[in-house]
Amino acid sequence: MSPLVQLAAEEAENPLIPPIPELVIGLIAFVIVFGFLAKKLLPNINKVLEERREAIEGGIEKAEAAQTEAQSVLEQYKAQLAEARHEAARLRQEAQEQGATLIAEMRAEGQRQREEIVAAGHAQIEADRNAAAQALRQDVGRLATDLAGKLVGESLEDHARQSRVIDRFLDELEEKAEATR
C-alpha cells in the first residue's frame, strides 16, 4: 500500500454523511434553477401555450361557425329551390289550363267564323242565283222574243203583251222544273 492510499483509507468518510459546504452550494444551485424557471421562464411559456390553445380553439370555433353558416345557406338554397320548383310546376299547370281554355275558345271562335262564312256563302250563292235567274229570265225573254220575231217575220212591238206572254211561258217552265225536281 502506498502512503497516499493509506491516507485516503484513513480519512475516507461515511459517504452518507453530507458535507455542509456541498449542502449550501446544492441549495444555491437549485434555487438558481427554481428561481429562473418559476418566476420567469415557465410563466412565459405557459402564456404562450395558453395563446396557442386559444388560437387553435379559435380556429376550430371559426371553422365550426363557417360550417354552420354553410349548412344554413345550403338549407336556404334547398328551400328556395324547392319553392322555385313548386312555382314552376304551378305555372306550368296554369299555362296548360290557360292553353286548353284558349284552344277551346279558339276552336269555338273558329267554328263560329266557319259557320258565319258558310252562312255568308250560302246567302251570296242565293243572291247570285237570284240575280242570275233574274238576268237569265230577261235574256231568255229577249232571246225568245227575238227568235219568235224572226220566226214570224215581224217585230213584236207590243212589249206589254210580249212580256205577259213570256212571263206566262217562263212561269210554266218554272212550274215544270219544280214539278220535275
Place this chain on the structure above:
Amino acid sequence: MSADPTQTLAFDSSCHLFNGCGFDTVAPGLHSFLFKPLWGDADSNVYFNKTMLLALLGSIIVVGFFWAAFAKPKVVPGKLQLVAESGYDFIRRGVVYETIGKKEGEKYVPLVVSLFFFVWMMNLWSIIPVAQFPVTAIISYPAVLAGIVYILWVSLTFKRHGFVGAFKNFTGYDKSLGGVLPLSMTIELFSNLLVRPFTHAVRLFANMFAGHTLLVLFTVASWYMLNGIGIAYSGVSFVMVIIMTAFELFIQAVQAYVFVLLTCSFIQGALAEHH
C-alpha cells in the same frame, strides 16, 4: 471532509498488470468520491471543489437552456422551444397531472419541473467528458433536494389537515386495524417522517454512486490490464465501459424521473382527503 490525494485520472499512472505494482495504487473506492478543494481549505469547511463547480455550472446550463428556449417564446415554436416544451409538457402532464391532478397540481409544476431538470443535469455530468462525475453521487445534493420536498410535504400536510389530521395522516390511522393499530401507527410514523426523506435522497445518491463506481472500475481496469495477456481482458473491460456509459445515460434519466415522481406522490399524499 478532507481532500483525497489519490483523486487522479487512471491514465496518470503508468502502472499495468504484470508490472509488479499492485492494483490498489489505482483501485477505485470511496476516495474516488472525494475531491481536493480547488479553492480554500478542506478542514475549515470553507472551500470550493469540483462537485460545487459542476453543480453551479449545471444550474447555469439548465437555466441557459430554458432561457434560450422560453425567454422569447413564440406561438409557433422553433426547434429549441419545441424540445424544451416537450420536456416541460412531459413533466407537467406525465408526472404532475397524473399524480396530483390538474387542479391541485398546477401550483407545484414549477418546483417539479425544476427538480427534474436539475437532477437530470447533475446526473448527466457523469458521462460528460472532462467532468465525468455525477454531482448527485455526493449525498449533500440529493439530501438538500429531498429536504426541500420533505419540508414542503410536512408543512402541506399540517396546513391541509390541521394538527390531528396531520398526525393521522403520518401514522396511517385506521380504526379497522384494531389491536395492531398502536404498532402500525408507530411503524408508519417512523417510516413516513424519518425513513422516507432518507430513502428519497439515498435512492438517487446510491444509484449515481454505484453507476460512477462501475464506470471508474471498468475504465481503470481497461488501462491497468493493458499489458501482456491482460489485453484481452482490457478489451472486454473497455466494451463494458461503453455499455455502462449507455446504461448510465438511461439510469440518469430514470432516476431523475423517479425522484420527481416520488415528490409528486408525497405532495399528493399530503393533499389527499384520506390517507
